[in-house]
Amino acid sequence: MYWLVALMSVAILGLIVSGLYLEWRPRFVTSIRGWYKPALGTQLVVFVGAQLALLILGINDVLASPETAGAAAEGLKEMSTGMGLAIIGAGIPTGLSTIGAGIAVGPIGAASLAAITEKPENLGRTLIYLGLAEGIAIYGLVISILLLNKI
Structure with a gap:
């Protein structure tokens, strides 16, 4: 599960770094236009795929979590x-x-x-x-x- 979070983090960091690089060096925009759009599309697909995988694989961890003893002892409303x-x-x-x-x-x-x-x-x-x-x-x-x- 941690590898999905790492994959999403790398995709986001790649977008941020490439955006900052192009902001600081705008003359390179014309030279990298051919490969930049497919690279952004690939990062977007990886990010959305990792989110869906986290949702599918992580839902069992969330639903199977044990009830906390502190909440039951204090009489708080159970969160379902x-x-x-x-x-x-x-x-x-x-x-x-x-x-x-x-x-x-x-x-x-x-x-x-x-x-x-x-x-x-x-x-x-x-x-x-x-x-x-x-x-x-x-x-x-x-x-x-x-x-x-x-x-």
């Missing part, structure tokens, strides 16, 4: 697979709504700056539009809180 999936499901609305709000705020903010430079009296309107776009993230947070109360 279903409870873990429920908590992940409660966090998904916050994550997705935050991504949606980021996608919405970017163009609205750029357009707001352009509108304010032309007519500064439009500041209030543009803030309302930005607030509406940011409200998407707040709605997702509220849904996540409501789902956590049901768990």
Whole structure:
């Protein structure tokens, strides 16, 4: 199992080192273009394959772990697979709504700056539009809180 983690780490380090090398020496971009894209594709395939292998091979280690005596002694709620999936499901609305709000705020903010430079009296309107776009993230947070109360 450790060899999969090492394989993933080498793939990530290879991507980071090659990215830094090309950032510091941009003139080599044209000379290595022929082999660089296939190499990145290979590293990506190795990384995704290692993640899937960790998921398949590592799930038994996680599910077969013994219950800790400290948690049972303190009277804490037992964490099961279903409870873990429920908590992940409660966090998904916050994550997705935050991504949606980021996608919405970017163009609205750029357009707001352009509108304010032309007519500064439009500041209030543009803030309302930005607030509406940011409200998407707040709605997702509220849904996540409501789902956590049901768990």
